[in-house]
Amino acid sequence: MFDKILIANRGEIACRVIRTCRRLGIRTVAVYSQADADAQHVRLADEAWPIGGPRPQESYLRGEAILDVARRSGAQAIHPGYGFLSENADFADAVEAAGLVFIGPKAASMRKMGSKAGAKDLMHAAGVPVVPGYTGENQSPERLQREADAIGYPLMIKAAHGGGGKGMRIVRGSGEFAANLQSCQREAANAFGRDRVLLERYVEKPRHIEIQVFGDSHGHAIHLNERECSAQRRYQKVLEESPSPFLTPALRQAMGDAAVLAARAIDYVNAGTVEFIVGADGGFYFMEINTRLQVEHPVTEMVTGLDLVEWQLRVAAGEPLPLAQDAIAQRGHAIEVRLYAEDPEAGFLPGSGRLERLRLPQTDDHPSTSSGQAVRIDSGVIEGDTVTIFYDPMIAKLIVHDIDRPTALARLRAALAACDIAGPKSNIEFLERLARHPAVVEGRIDTGYLDRHLDEFMPAADEDDADLLLAAATAQMLAQERDSASRAAASKDPTSPWAIADGWRLGHGGHRDLAFLHGEHRHALHARGAAGEYRIELRGHIHAIEGARADGDGGLSLRIDGRGRRFTLCMDTLDGNRQRMVIHDGDRRLRLLGVPMYRHEQGGSANAGHQVLAPMPGRVVLVKAAPGDAVEAGQELMVIEAMKMELSLKAPRAGTVAEVRAASGDFVEADAVLVALAP
Incomplete structure (x- = not known):
């Protein structure tokens, strides 16, 4: 085992790796950008080194700077986490060339999966089921049109070198193909620098099911069962669970066998995930292999009772896999959701800012308790930290585990109810609606359901509050x-009737x-x-x-x-x-x-109906009235910003503006008179 490792990442995954290393007696080295100088992974590590500016290109994507820190700190290995350089084959090669251990698969295995078209051809040759389609190098519009017509519709056009939902189009008829092809190629060229595409038969209302695999340098490869990730919005996962409510034991066995076959086809070592698309008839098809640890790996840890980061470290140190396939347990049911600083009602616009309050449910110290029931939080921030504009706005991962799916869903709902975030807006209420929605509760959600029915997960205007x-x-x-x-x-007179707050x-x-x-x-x-x-x-x-x-x-x-x-x-x-x-x-x-109540609503005031007051301390952002203006009752006169909200201040009655006592940019106190109407 290693004495010291460097974590080339940030946030909750860096904290996760540090905690496992601490349990194993391994010293840790963190790296950080200017924006992360006070981050939790910096505080948790045994030592931490700065590597550049706040933008990823200035810090976490600078492989040479990370390697320099590794050499200077005496680290023996580098854990890449996920994201950033975790699937960068050139960085993996550079780590090995520097005499260090890359805690992940070999660069050659990554490169085999770098092209979706090449990966699909490789899997087809290895006997792994793939979606019918075309992956050829002839990319002329005429050839692609012929191949599309031969495959049949509906059909998916996908960027061959893409990811993250970019460079993808669904085509439902031959006449729509040419325009969608051009659009997809433009997006692929802009996002990935290459416009090559592949064509696949589109599976209607599919499930997204992935299999966790592990390989070692001794020729062993196994799977750790599945995770279902069908609850997605714009191809981004929203809820992950294990086991899948859709799989039968026979289908689980077949998919597990296919995943191991895929791992062996690329000589896979360390942790990886084989992703499949599954049709309503149970037909499953290879999508891709993620050559790293996945964000949703905790659900696998919860149902197996294993620490996958520890497995990564042991395999990277040259040890054989700790368990054989027949020793992998599957206990109970686990579900993961991600708490984000984002505004679902504004198109899931990412947010940032100081976490003025971060209250999360009580958790267990270990991913799985002896009773098989647990709540777990993986987070890289605490109350008072800042969610910055430079990185993913995830605040925490909330993972629950219980004896079966209905009780795990109940535990998830209770855990979400115990969460509260103040500062940036969050998606907690969206997740609460998701956890209660019939499509989730009944286990019938498919990958496109959220995009088709997003309004079902948003607050209704007529809700009774x-x-x-x-x-x-x-x-x-x-x-x-x-x-x-x-x-x-x-006080000196504790029995005084004047001390009673009953109005x-x-x-x-x-x-x-x-x-x-x-x-x-x-x-x-x-x-x-x-x-x-x-x-x-x-x-x-x-x-x-x-x-x-x-x-x-x-x-x-x-x-x-x-x-x-x-x-x-x-x-x-x-x-x-x-x-x-x-x-x-x-x-x-x-x-x-x-x-406070507006004064014009408090009976008995000589100024009732004549003044508009600031309801709280804030900053004036817009003034829409001037002395002498004639205004109608309810007309907006001013907008102030307070508590990260914009508040519209309106005329209490029709009349003439006598005074405007604040200008745009002014800071005002609660109850300050901002606008006065002529008596």
Whole structure:
């Protein structure tokens, strides 16, 4: 085994490798870019060396800089992780030429898989099932058209040197072929520098199933069963699981045998993944071999109880595979999803920024517990870290394991409910909808389902959020009462009636006004009562809240109009005593920000209806009114940015603008008068 290795990567995979090495007593060397100087993999490693600027081309893709660090630090081997240089045959050769060990397959094996066309021909010759198609060098439009007509439609045009979903077109008829061919070739040339394509019969509503393989330098090759990755968006995996709910034992055996045959065909050593496309009839066809460890490898670790990184290290050190094929276990069911800093409602636009809050479910120390039940988090960031603009916006991988698929899905839903991210937007709510969708629950999702039915996984405009808002208002009032009681207990007169936070006023019962922001939508509620017994008005309806109690684990139980409900909530107090909260009913969540009521909505003010106030501290980004302008009720007068949200401030009534007290770019405090209307 090695004494010291260098990890030529970043993020969660670098942290993952470091933790395995620490368990095995191997010292680790991290490399980092300028953007990653404070990253977790830098803090976890025994030593860390800078290798350049923030962009990958300036750092993690600089093979010569990584090799220089390896030599200077005394590392004996390099683990490439995944991405960056992990499948770069030239880098693997350079590592070996430097007298170091590349922890992965040989460069010759990588090169055999570098061309999709060449890989397909090689697999066909080895007896591995391949999709009917054309991979020839004659790329004239006329020849390609003839071959397409002979293969039949629907048909897929694919860039021969591509990946990541680029350079792919589906053609459903002969007349559509020429235009799609030209489009695909242009995209392939721009993305990969080569416009060669291959043609394949398109399998309708396919499943994407991959087999984890391992080979050693002693001639052994085995598989570690399958992972199903059919839940995809634009060819990018969203949910991975093992075992596949689609495979029969006979089909699993056949695919495993074919995967080992594929690995032997290229003399494969170390960890790899053979990917297959599977039709509804059970026919399966080779797609490609990923010559590295996969992002979704934890689901295989969960069902086998093995550490695949440890296997990588042992095989790279020259040891034989630790287990034979008949000793590979398959216990229970595992599922993985990836938490990303992205906005699903804005086309999954990647995000960045400081992780102001990162709350993840409790986990086990080992990938698999003795009971076969676990929740696991693989992450390269912690609360307070920054998701940068330079790299993949993944925050964490959430992996669950249980005795069977239904209970694993239930555990996944519970684990997602325990997650909360504040700062950049995230895909948590999208994943929660995914984990409850019938196509996933029933195990019938195919690779194109998400793209065809994406609206089914997005919030509906008419969703009933009343109970969530009522629960949020109740939680806020209970919190106010607890704070008031604490302050009273610490005062000189703890029994003073003035310390009770029930909103009581002379001549009438307690009345409290509350307001929340949900995105750009503002919700106003009016409440009376105290100590868990309230009457709350929302949208013109009065609701009875009874028996409200908050426990110490973030739970809230209450009765809403006689119906018992339980919620979980995460609440933070921000500057200005505002509340930021996430309220969850077990199925879905609502993110809210408690804000002051506008003064023109607070009865009795001499200025009621004449002023527009800042609902919270923020920055003015747009001014749309000037003194003397005639405005209508509800007309947008100003936009401010606060808490990474844009808030539209509107005229409370028709009238004439008397004053505009802020300009674009100004920072304003909560309750500051921004626009005044003439009386």
